[in-house]
Amino acid sequence: MRIKVLAFATFREILGKEKEVDLPGSASVKELLEALAATSPRFKEAAFEPSGALRDYVLLMVNRKRIDPEQDLSRILAEGDELAVFPPLAGG
Amino acid sequence: MLSEEETRRYARQTLLFGEEGQEKLKRSSVFIAGAGGLGSAIAFYMAAAGFGRIRIVDCDAVDLSNLNRQILHAQVDLGRAKALSAYDALSGINPEIEVEAVVERISQDNIKELLQGCDLIMDGMDNFPMRYLLNRAALESGRPLFHGAISGYQGQATTIIPGRTACLSCLFPRAPPPATFPALGSTCGVIGSIEVTEAVKYVTGKGRLLENRLLLWDGLDSRLEEMAYEPNASCRECSDVSAKAVGFTQIGQR
Ligand SMILES: [Zn+2]
Numbered sequence: 001m002r003i004k005v006l007a008f009a010t011f012r013e014i015l016g017k018e019k020e021v022d023l024p025g026s027a028s029v030k031e032l033l034e035a036l037a038a039t040s041p042r043f044k045e046a047a048f049e050p051s052g053a054l055r056d057y058v059l060l061m062v063n064r065k066r067i068d069p070e071q072d073l074s075r076i077l078a079e080g081d082e083l084a085v086f087p088p089l090a091g092g
Numbered sequence: 093m094l095s096e097e098e099t100r101r102y103a104r105q106t107l108l109f110g111e112e113g114q115e116k117l118k119r120s121s122v123f124i125a126g127a128g129g130l131g132s133a134i135a136f137y138m139a140a141a142g143f144g145r146i147r148i149v150d151c152d153a154v155d156l157s158n159l160n161r162q163i164l165h166a167q168v169d170l171g172r173a174k175a176l177s178a179y180d181a182l183s184g185i186n187p188e189i190e191v192e193a194v195v196e197r198i199s200q201d202n203i204k205e206l207l208q209g210c211d212l213i214m215d216g217m218d219n220f221p222m223r224y225l226l227n228r229a230a231l232e233s234g235r236p237l238f239h240g241a242i243s244g245y246q247g248q249a250t251t252i253i254p255g256r257t258a259c260l261s262c263l264f265p266r267a268p269p270p271a272t273f274p275a276l277g278s279t280c281g282v283i284g285s286i287e288v289t290e291a292v293k294y295v296t297g298k299g300r301l302l303e304n305r306l307l308l309w310d311g312l313d314s315r316l317e318e319m320a321y322e323p324n325a326s327c328r329e330c331s332d333v334s335a336k337a338v339g340f341t342q343i344g345q346r
Pocket residue numbers: 258259260261262263323324327328329330331
């Protein structure tokens with residue numbers, strides 16, 4: 001299954017703008033994020049706590065709609081879905 | 093009624109929304125939180141556009157490291173309170189409007205008082221704890237909040253209308269850790285300008301606002317993306333006040 005990953009802000013510097021990720025069979029949002037972390041230690045450090053939990057401020061959008069990381073990490077992705085992942089910007 | 097001077101001053105923009113729209117701008121009072129990078133762009137364009145009353149609040153003094161982006165302040169202002177140099181710059185651009193400069197740190201204790209008499213809240217802050225304060229004040233009083241934030245070449249913006257849209261905490265339930273962010277003046281210009289465009293649209297009743305939409309600007313790639321979001325049923329800020337907010341009069345609402 002092929003999923004498009006869009007990264008913004010500091011995650012974009014790590015992952016690049018856009019990435020296609022191939023996952024065997026069906027996969028949840030959490031599994032996709034873990035697959036990204038497995039290929040990029042920098043992403044792992046930026047997006048995950050040392051405990052392995054996703055950092056609580058990370059924003060996730062599936063097909064450009066916000067999902068709630070507290071409830072929807074187990075959401076199963078479909079072929080062609082697009083996941084956007086980024087931290088909020090805070091400066092002014 | 094607009095004076096003859098005002099009619100001439102605003103001739104190019106009354107082509108967009110008429111004298112009637114200009115009078116609406118003249119009658120509106122805005123609260124600008126912060127006179128930093130974003131606050132500078134916001135304040136300049138709001139003053140020039142003729143928002144009738146501008147209250148700009150900042151507790152800091154001008155530092156040399158601010159001048160790459162905080163265009164309200166000049167070399168001669170080094171060491172002065174930012175709110176005061178903001179006052180000079182804004183009154184200089186447009187003597188027809190009323191500018192109030194407040195040298196104070198915005199806090200839970202003074203925010204209600206600071207907002208008194210203001211219809212719109214403009215986000216020129218540089219941290220999330222302060223933005224959450226603005227968000228709560230917006231929800232409690234029914235005032236719209238025009239959000240923007242930047243880091244380096246990138247920026248984000250959205251518009252919060254209490255009772256009608258999700259709130260800032262629905263979108264950003266948790267703040268990122270405090271950090272020193274890179275800042276480019278022109279990025280502040282892009283995002284501050286978007287916030288002001290939203291405010292102009294809100295007051296004059298034109299166009300489609302960034303309601304439940306997050307705009308993401310990447311200056312490195314010269315691309316703008318849009319993401320949708322919804323009220324979050326478990327939001328700590330608005331799930332209990334949304335019922336209350338419905339009863340408020342929303343100033344300037346179409
Ligand atoms: Zn909310």
